[in-house]
Amino acid sequence: MSTRNRYEQELKAISDELIAMQRAVERAIDRAIEAFVTKDKTLAAGTAENDVEINRMERDIEQHCLKVLLMEHPVAGDFREITAALKMITDLERIGDQARDICEIVLQSGDGEYVKKPEHIPRMAKIVSGMVKDSVYSYVNRDLAVATSLDKHDDIVDNIFVEIKDEIVNIIRANKDNAEQAVYFLMIAKYLERIADHAVNIGEWVEYAITGSHH
Amino acid sequence: MTREDNTKNEKTQSDKKTNILSGLIKKKENSADVFKDGSVSVKNANLWYGDFQALKDVSLEIPDRKVTAFIGPSGCGKSTLLKCLNRMNDLIEGCRIEGRFEVGGTDIYKSADVNLLRKNVGMVFQKPNLFPMSIYDNICYGPRTHGIRKKSELDEIVERSLKEAAMWDEAKNRLSKSALGMSGGQQQRLCIARALAVRPKVLLLDEPTSALDPISTGKIEELTSELKKELTVIIVTHNMQQATRIADKTAFFLLGELIEYSDTEELFINPEDPRTERYITGKFG
Ligand SMILES: Nc1ncnc2c1ncn2[C@@H]1O[C@H](COP(=O)(O)OP(=O)(O)O)[C@@H](O)[C@H]1O
Ligand SMILES: [Mg+2]
Numbered sequence: 001m002s003t004r005n006r007y008e009q010e011l012k013a014i015s016d017e018l019i020a021m022q023r024a025v026e027r028a029i030d031r032a033i034e035a036f037v038t039k040d041k042t043l044a045a046g047t048a049e050n051d052v053e054i055n056r057m058e059r060d061i062e063q064h065c066l067k068v069l070l071m072e073h074p075v076a077g078d079f080r081e082i083t084a085a086l087k088m089i090t091d092l093e094r095i096g097d098q099a100r101d102i103c104e105i106v107l108q109s110g111d112g113e114y115v116k117k118p119e120h121i122p123r124m125a126k127i128v129s130g131m132v133k134d135s136v137y138s139y140v141n142r143d144l145a146v147a148t149s150l151d152k153h154d155d156i157v158d159n160i161f162v163e164i165k166d167e168i169v170n171i172i173r174a175n176k177d178n179a180e181q182a183v184y185f186l187m188i189a190k191y192l193e194r195i196a197d198h199a200v201n202i203g204e205w206v207e208y209a210i211t212g213s214h215h
Numbered sequence: 216m217t218r219e220d221n222t223k224n225e226k227t228q229s230d231k232k233t234n235i236l237s238g239l240i241k242k243k244e245n246s247a248d249v250f251k252d253g254s255v256s257v258k259n260a261n262l263w264y265g266d267f268q269a270l271k272d273v274s275l276e277i278p279d280r281k282v283t284a285f286i287g288p289s290g291c292g293k294s295t296l297l298k299c300l301n302r303m304n305d306l307i308e309g310c311r312i313e314g315r316f317e318v319g320g321t322d323i324y325k326s327a328d329v330n331l332l333r334k335n336v337g338m339v340f341q342k343p344n345l346f347p348m349s350i351y352d353n354i355c356y357g358p359r360t361h362g363i364r365k366k367s368e369l370d371e372i373v374e375r376s377l378k379e380a381a382m383w384d385e386a387k388n389r390l391s392k393s394a395l396g397m398s399g400g401q402q403q404r405l406c407i408a409r410a411l412a413v414r415p416k417v418l419l420l421d422e423p424t425s426a427l428d429p430i431s432t433g434k435i436e437e438l439t440s441e442l443k444k445e446l447t448v449i450i451v452t453h454n455m456q457q458a459t460r461i462a463d464k465t466a467f468f469l470l471g472e473l474i475e476y477s478d479t480e481e482l483f484i485n486p487e488d489p490r491t492e493r494y495i496t497g498k499f500g
Contacts, residue, residue: 002497003497004498007497073456075455075483075495076483076486077492077496079483079484212484
């Protein structure tokens with residue numbers, strides 16, 4: 001097999017592994033939010049535990065990338081593709097950590113009913129997990145437009161965060177007994193906001209892989 | 216200035232030949248005032264072998280005391296350009312050269328004689344081309360043609376050159392033995408030592424490791440990094456990893472044209488021209 005073909009096969013394999021990692025991370029976010037909304041502590045515990053799986057995926061992909069760098073000596077666009085993958089998995093792994101953090105909040109929170117049915121947070125989570133998906137697929141499809149559009153989605157997420165924060169301030173003002181619950185809401189919203197930032201980072205690495213410029 | 220005298224009329228091939236001979240006869244030259252350093256400048260170089268144009272409007276500035284690599288597919292003109300830099304193309308029948316070639320700020324086709332030029336611009340080829348003489352005599356060959364006769368002086372040159380070529384330990388006990396008895400890798404480093412004996416400011420290496428095993432290759436790569444403290448190294452290589460390992464700057468040629476020339480890291484990570492990218496990533500053909 002020619003070096004070129006071998007490289008392309010390896011790159012395809014790495015792309016598949018990235019998609020698998022993205023799916024695992026997406027599932028972790030969805031389950032964390034579901035566990036939060038339904039106050040399902042078993043689901044929260046299971047999802048948090050599953051983070052080790054995401055960590056393992058990061059290490060495997062990292063090993064794979066290092067092997068390709070060592071064996072195939074990629075240069076130019078090929079080199080940037082592999083370095084981008086190496087950086088992206090760090091962000092994906094951090095996203096996994098944040099999903100686990102959300103689960104841990106669910107585990108710490110009391111059993112009583114929510115003062116108000118969570119609406120904004122599930123909406124925010126949907127956008128955020130879509131961003132993560134877009135970021136990884138923009139790598140796989142070499143889609144610069146999608147990669148750079150993540151910034152705009154991030155602005156939407158930031159706005160929702162501000163809305164949530166304002167609402168939480170009002171809840172606390174209305175009744176101080178709800179303060180603890182309100183703080184948990186705020187922390188979860190903050191984790192989601194951080195996940196969106198990681199998706200933007202991934203988009204920037206995709207931009208680097210495609211164009212060679214990174215900011 | 217005698218140099219000016221014998222370089223006045225250099226229009227025809229036969230004049231050039233006489234010029235080389237007169238250069239060989241001269242005893243001592245002071246090169247310091249001719250080539251101020253090992254920088255190389257090529258401006259609008261065009262070269263034809265008969266009807267075939269092997270270099271097309273090539274311009275590049277090669278910095279002093281750095282390693283510069285020439286890469287590109289076979290036949291793209293890398294060796295041709297290298298040979299222009301010490302006027303090895305002059306004697307080729309039907310070869311026509313245009314453009315300006317400078318070493319250390321001096322136009323080498325106008326104001327320097329060929330012998331003095333070759334003392335300052337040494338060259339090592341793909342296959343070692345040692346003379347069938349002792350190691351000692353091989354290294355003294357250059358200095359002797361430049362008039363050095365004193366034994367103690369020659370001894371010193373031999374020791375220094377072999378040390379600079381990282382060969383001293385291997386060669387010191389067999390200086391009087393035939394150079395051809397050494398291994399291929401040793402012979403190639405001996406060629407480098409021989410080139411260093413006349414203290415050149417520029418060293419041209421044309422695929423110096425393509426016939427060598429990885430260990431000998433590694434030694435020569437290490438050597439180039441040492442040598443650049445003293446002189447400019449220009450190396451033609453087919454080995455991309457070699458270029459990334461040792462070269463500060465890299466020039467990519469295609470069909471006689473210089474396509475891209477930049478810092479090695481830049482060229483290999485973020486090439487500007489899609490043809491460079493296709494070549495270095497192996498997407499050509
Ligand atoms: N002495 C010569 N006479 C005619 N053509 C030559 C001569 N030397 C080289 N060429 C041609 O010039 C082109 C460039 O050759 P060269 O500089 O040796 O390429 P490279 O070193 O990049 O492989 C090739 O097409 C080659 O065939
Ligand atoms: Mg050649």
